[in-house]
Amino acid sequence: MDMTPENTPLEQSFDLIARQDEADKAITELRGDMDEVKTRLDRVSRAAARPALGRDNPASPEVKGFVDGYLRRGSEKEIKSLSGATPQDGGYAVPREIDAMIARELIEISPIRQLAQVVQVGSAGYRKLVSTGGTASGWVSETAARPETDTPEFAEIAPPTGELYANPAASQAMLDDAAFDIESWLASEIAMEFARAEGAAFIKGNGTHQPLGFLSSPVSLAGDAVRPFKTLQYIGSGDSEGFDTNPEAKLIDLVHTMKAGHRQGASWVMNSSTLSTVRKLKTADGAFLWQPGLIEGQPDRLLGYPVIEAEDMPDIAANAFPIAFGNFKAGYLIAERSATTILRDPFTNKPFVHFYATRRVGGQVLDSAAIKLLKIEA
Template sequence: MPESTCKQNLIRFNSLQVNKMKRLLELRQNKASLVKSANSIMSKVETEKRSMTGEENTQLTELRSQLTAINSHIEHAQALADEERTLIGESTEERTSDKPSNTEMRTFVQTGDIRSLSVGVNADGGFAVVPSLDKVIAVQMRDQVTLMGLATPKTISSSSYEQIVSVGGGQSGWAAESETRSETATSKMNKVSIAVNALYAYPKATIEILDQNDFNIEEWLASETSAQFAEDLNKALFVGTGTGQPKGILTYTRSATPAFGEIKEITSAASGVFDLDDVRALKKALPKAYRKAASYIMNDNAAYALQGIKDTTGRYIYLEAVTAGEPDTLFGKPVHIDEQMPDDEILFGDIARGYTVVSHTSGTKMIKDMITTPGFVKLHNTAYFGGGVTDSKALVVLKKKAA
């Protein structure tokens, strides 16, 4: 069969399926109305503590007759819909992967029938989780959320992630052959806990647009959801309060001599500016063990201020990337730009060892909403994220001295 004919048959099949689901919904609504009317008659009789009148008896008998007929209609319609659904892969589209077709996504969005998706659904909860869509959203978010691409990612199935971190203090020793070996001190350990919290996005589209067969449902959901998720998550990973959201990397206590869980901070020599010695001091302030994989995070204004600084040989210390997609460098280390960083601060360190971004295995849950905004279909998407510093020794902040 020609591809064009298959597509036309698929469009007609999808249209019929949507109409049948709408008809089934109407039948159930009519049934609810009949039950309400019957209950109203019975309630009136019971409240007035009397026998049923002849007219009421006739009305109730008619309502029961209509209910019997509509129950039979619903039963047949539901059975037929279930049988036709099993033919989707044979007569219209053959599923070759776990990725649902645009037709199946449209059926879910238009009718709320999650069974048509065939994958990643929860009928009891009334939501859908589409693994292929979840992966697309995750990839797009990694490109848009700075710390998701730099920090250590963790995926959990519980409400929080816990990590044991060494704070040092361990000892070793030397011994000659046959010499007695004394017990050495062990490292002190502390526990870091990062909770996950709900992040939601609520993209909407008109019913008319969704009715168009060339409208890519998955692409719309992925772009809208990832954009809304990315904006809020990126901000929270930098300045989140830690209550109902991630604890931002910039919100931790800082000190020139930091304790466990505090980030080291140094200040510029002169008020309001960064110079060559300040940037050198920032590099030196990070313990050598963390320098190999270290990088910088700053905003555009801070980067611009550094671009004119030269070292003692006359070479610029800040070099713009010559290859698309590659980061700029400062003293040979990558520079990542994010506008959540303030003008007067530069973060330096091994971000992967210093900060962890946590996500939940449940993925992005979708619930259809055609009620709250008439004329629009909205998808309430929810995912769970957390974030927190795990090894504060891996991070240092250079801050401009106040005037």
């Protein structure tokens, strides 16, 4: 028989405390390990998100020669020795790494560029044939004769283009500072100016030495079946000064004027002033039409579709088109010559050095059935 006496209540309490201490110690060690893993993951994430031209990454000889030779000191020898380049159209084509930085920032800043179809071209002009109908289809048996199809009809898309330019400036003292990240600064400044100019042109450009904005395209109340090619359909708001007493009905009508295939991937486009009004709209039972994004990174939604703010859209006013709804990937085409050229100008505004950057950009409506407009009218 086991004659070992049982632990007293006091001893049992000490054992429980000891076990609790061991458990707390294990939890503390586990948390420390988790914090270490998280720190390593954060370090890896920051390294992955760091721009390719950061100081921690060695630049290519082309970039180093362009930045240290041409941008900082104005020497053209490094550029010519690397690529045999000569000034084209009043400047040197920037290295691809810097051009990629400009392109990334443009996409983040320019609202319509985020949505539209963008094609890179090697020359100033771009042409594309699109079918406007006529190619028939049908069903037949395996051995039956195939009836002759209708003759296809095509239309040419040739986006009007223009020279987009920016002219940021820095002092020579800034350029002489080795710690000054000139390539990131220059890419950011150029992208900001390009985005401001092209954002307006893609919406309301007149097509003369600049893109033809979708609000500058012809408009009609007619449906897709009878409306001329390149003409956008619009519906009225129901009130000559704004929205009528049933605003959700007009917005729902606008959504469903578009074919179901185009509604997949469609977005609303309006400026912040219009958005302020839309956010206050309610249905007949008092519910807001607006649906805020509940997850970080997810856009706010109106009737289930994301809303994009574009400050160049007009305000709500008589005969204005303050709201667009469309699948801009299918509806609007941006054609650009990928190379950005830069001309260093240290003479015009001493002691500042200007960097005159240019890029050819064009744009116009590609498929008028993919973009719909709301007009303020009775």
